[in-house]
Amino acid sequence: MPKFNTSNDGGSEKITTSNYEFSAVRIDELGSTEQTLVTIAVDKSGSLHGQDRNLEKMVSEAVKSCKKSDRAESIIVRVIAFDHNETEIHGFKQLNSIDPDSDYANTINTGGGTALFDAAHNAVISTAKYGEMLVDQDFAANAIIFLITDGCDEHSTLSSASVAKAVKDTRVGEMLDSIAIVLVGMTDGQYATSRLNEFKNEAELDEYIEMGDVTTQKLAKLAGYVSRSVSSTSQALGTGGPSTSLSF
């Protein structure tokens, strides 16, 4: 069970699946006809020690750029950080209710192992559940998930096959117009790259992006990539198909 952000967030509710609990904006607060669900899952394991503020800044910049999109009214974002556990920094929130300058400050504290598969499973299941709820209430919805990690899975209780099943069930269910899952490797090590590529294939994720070692410039570039991908995904909503894959 992930650590849950219980801060008083007017207009949101707790939603429970068989595996997880997450928070999300109440559907009856939403006025539009469609929503793009974005999940950013960021690795905060011990190997990223010293990068806490930089990782926060990356998320903050990505969200800030998304807010400039002309589709901003129809984008909902959830951010989780993971080491050997997942911590929900915030649940599914409307983009216009997020203050990127303050909402991510001091939220990432690196340490612990890497439970990448568990975080991926959490992200997919929670997205699928909230997406299903939206579609049940007449919204059109699609989703994009970013799994951002610097290394291989070490601590997950679940396997890559479990993630693959969750992904497949979500796609076959066809509740969401589309769901794209992007794995980002903050590494340039051959071993880590190979393992992450393996995970991408086994879990049937859509893309693996190798960012290279963590630097402020690379993180800024990642923020831009996340924002452009979110915008592209949101624009694809209603077309019945996935968004155009963008280059990093």
Place this chain on the structure above:
Amino acid sequence: MNSDNFFCIGSSHVREGKPCEDYSLSGEIIDGEKTYNYAIVSDGCSSSSNTDLGARMLCHQAVNDLYQFLPVGNESDSQILSRHEDLGDSIVRGAAGSLAAFDCQSDAMHATLCIALSDGENHYINIYGDGCFIIAEEDKIHFYEIEYEGNAPHYYWYHYKFDDYDKYLDLVSERKRTITRTTLGSLGEILEVDICEEDFLTPNYLHVINKDIKTLSVASDGITSFEGECHHYLKTVKEVCAHKNFAGDFVKRRILSMLKKNKKQSIDHYDDFSIATIHFGEINGTDDSKD
């Protein structure tokens, strides 16, 4: 209380390369301490030109004129009738005046106009031409269809353009209009049907006092053009009233969801379709009992 609206092109117009000739508007009017919501649709004649423009002009003129013709409360029947006629005159004159600048005035004005206005308890419906309105209660839906012989509605514009009116009279052999009221139960079953015929010049308006209405909608006759295997348009009437929630674009969400489901079931609407709905009650809160 809040309102929303939707309109979309029919498949026959897509095939023929024609524009959508339906239009709709909805919104709120604040008059001192009183708040009203309005719902308006207009359906342009497909065999006249530029009626897409005419339908839009009529709707926007209607919004403009509603401010001048708000009900004064405790009106007599003659006052309500007088309001209906004065409102119609003002809208048609105003819209035609605006269209005169585009040199397409006459034909473009061949469009119907259906208006619903409510203060939450008093509901006013004004129909100029053909169209539909729907009163949805908790467990019943009352669906009213106003139809003219030969599917040739008497446009209010004919009061002003006698040439057009003469051509219209050549088209119709009987000066009559039919109003059909169908009451559906909670499962969409037909509980009652009532058919009334009247002279086509009879002013078509209604004033209903009812605090228990859930939604009040006006719609074009495009709602009756939804067809498919084992699909009757009364199922569409039930679907358009099956809102899951009422915040913001609640009508657009409902109709878009319905159209998506229709596509999977090969249910098509050949005619343009427009609907505007006033919802009474709390905006927040979802209705999980709907399909």
